Amino acid sequence: MVSETDNQKKLQSFFKDEYHSLKAYVNSKISSAADREAEDEIQDVALKMFSRADDLLPINNVAGFVYRAIRNKIIDVLRTRKEQPQQDENIEARFTEFIELFYGYVANNYSE
Numbered sequence: 001m002v003s004e005t006d007n008q009k010k011l012q013s014f015f016k017d018e019y020h021s022l023k024a025y026v027n028s029k030i031s032s033a034a035d036r037e038a039e040d041e042i043q044d045v046a047l048k049m050f051s052r053a054d055d056l057l058p059i060n061n062v063a064g065f066v067y068r069a070i071r072n073k074i075i076d077v078l079r080t081r082k083e084q085p086q087q088d089e090n091i092e093a094r095f096t097e098f099i100e101l102f103y104g105y106v107a108n109n110y111s112e
Helices: 006-030 038-052 062-103
Strands: none
Touching: 006 038, 006 062, 038 062
Protein backbone atom coordinates (compact mmCIF):
# COMPACT_ATOMS: atom_id res chain seq x y z
CA MET A 1 0.00 0.00 0.00
CA VAL A 2 1.09 3.58 -0.60
CA SER A 3 2.44 5.53 2.32
CA GLU A 4 -0.22 7.69 3.88
CA THR A 5 1.25 11.01 2.82
CA ASP A 6 2.90 10.19 -0.52
CA ASN A 7 -0.07 11.23 -2.68
CA GLN A 8 -0.76 14.22 -0.44
CA LYS A 9 2.82 15.43 -0.77
CA LYS A 10 2.64 15.15 -4.55
CA LEU A 11 -0.68 17.00 -4.68
CA GLN A 12 0.48 19.73 -2.28
CA SER A 13 3.61 20.31 -4.28
CA PHE A 14 1.70 20.44 -7.56
CA PHE A 15 -0.99 22.83 -6.32
CA LYS A 16 1.66 25.07 -4.74
CA ASP A 17 3.73 25.27 -7.93
CA GLU A 18 0.95 25.32 -10.53
CA TYR A 19 -1.91 27.19 -8.84
CA HIS A 20 -1.69 30.24 -11.11
CA SER A 21 -1.59 28.05 -14.22
CA LEU A 22 -4.63 26.14 -13.02
CA LYS A 23 -6.47 29.38 -12.33
CA ALA A 24 -5.67 30.71 -15.81
CA TYR A 25 -6.82 27.44 -17.36
CA VAL A 26 -10.15 27.49 -15.53
CA ASN A 27 -10.68 31.21 -16.29
CA SER A 28 -10.10 30.57 -19.99
CA LYS A 29 -12.80 27.91 -20.03
CA ILE A 30 -15.58 29.31 -17.85
CA SER A 31 -15.01 33.03 -17.33
CA SER A 32 -18.04 34.13 -19.33
CA ALA A 33 -20.12 31.02 -18.72
CA ALA A 34 -20.26 30.74 -14.96
CA ASP A 35 -21.08 32.85 -11.95
CA ARG A 36 -18.48 31.18 -9.79
CA GLU A 37 -14.85 32.15 -9.86
CA ALA A 38 -12.01 29.93 -11.01
CA GLU A 39 -10.62 29.75 -7.49
CA ASP A 40 -13.86 28.23 -6.22
CA GLU A 41 -13.71 25.48 -8.82
CA ILE A 42 -10.05 24.73 -8.12
CA GLN A 43 -10.68 24.60 -4.39
CA ASP A 44 -13.62 22.21 -4.86
CA VAL A 45 -11.44 19.85 -6.88
CA ALA A 46 -8.52 20.15 -4.45
CA LEU A 47 -10.74 19.43 -1.46
CA LYS A 48 -12.07 16.25 -3.05
CA MET A 49 -8.57 15.15 -4.03
CA PHE A 50 -7.01 15.75 -0.63
CA SER A 51 -9.87 14.06 1.18
CA ARG A 52 -9.42 10.90 -0.91
CA ALA A 53 -5.65 11.01 -1.47
CA ASP A 54 -4.94 8.19 0.99
CA ASP A 55 -7.53 5.90 -0.62
CA LEU A 56 -6.11 6.24 -4.15
CA LEU A 57 -3.45 4.18 -5.83
CA PRO A 58 -0.09 5.93 -6.24
CA ILE A 59 -0.42 8.97 -8.48
CA ASN A 60 2.28 8.79 -11.14
CA ASN A 61 1.21 11.66 -13.40
CA VAL A 62 0.03 14.33 -10.98
CA ALA A 63 -0.44 17.02 -13.65
CA GLY A 64 -2.60 14.77 -15.80
CA PHE A 65 -4.60 13.64 -12.78
CA VAL A 66 -5.31 17.19 -11.59
CA TYR A 67 -6.04 18.66 -15.02
CA ARG A 68 -8.42 15.80 -15.84
CA ALA A 69 -10.30 16.37 -12.57
CA ILE A 70 -10.50 20.11 -13.24
CA ARG A 71 -11.66 19.53 -16.81
CA ASN A 72 -14.44 17.27 -15.51
CA LYS A 73 -15.44 19.96 -13.00
CA ILE A 74 -15.58 22.56 -15.79
CA ILE A 75 -17.83 20.27 -17.83
CA ASP A 76 -20.15 19.89 -14.84
CA VAL A 77 -20.29 23.66 -14.35
CA LEU A 78 -21.05 24.27 -18.03
CA ARG A 79 -23.79 21.62 -18.02
CA THR A 80 -25.54 23.16 -15.06
CA ARG A 81 -25.17 26.60 -16.62
CA LYS A 82 -26.95 25.48 -19.82
CA GLU A 83 -29.98 24.32 -17.86
CA GLN A 84 -30.47 27.60 -15.99
CA PRO A 85 -31.72 29.92 -18.79
CA GLN A 86 -34.64 27.60 -19.51
CA GLN A 87 -35.66 27.78 -15.88
CA ASP A 88 -35.40 31.58 -15.88
CA GLU A 89 -37.95 31.86 -18.68
CA ASN A 90 -40.44 29.79 -16.70
CA ILE A 91 -39.89 31.86 -13.57
CA GLU A 92 -41.13 35.04 -15.27
CA ALA A 93 -44.33 33.32 -16.41
CA ARG A 94 -44.88 31.84 -12.96
CA PHE A 95 -44.30 35.20 -11.31
CA THR A 96 -46.86 36.86 -13.59
CA GLU A 97 -49.33 34.10 -12.79
CA PHE A 98 -48.70 34.55 -9.07
CA ILE A 99 -49.25 38.30 -9.28
CA GLU A 100 -52.56 37.76 -11.06
CA LEU A 101 -53.66 35.32 -8.36
CA PHE A 102 -52.60 37.66 -5.58
CA TYR A 103 -53.94 40.94 -6.98
CA GLY A 104 -56.45 39.63 -9.45
CA TYR A 105 -56.30 40.21 -13.17
CA VAL A 106 -55.29 43.77 -13.95
CA ALA A 107 -55.65 45.03 -17.46
CA ASN A 108 -52.83 47.27 -18.49
CA ASN A 109 -55.26 49.77 -19.99
CA TYR A 110 -54.54 53.35 -19.15
CA SER A 111 -56.99 56.18 -19.56
CA GLU A 112 -56.25 58.66 -22.22
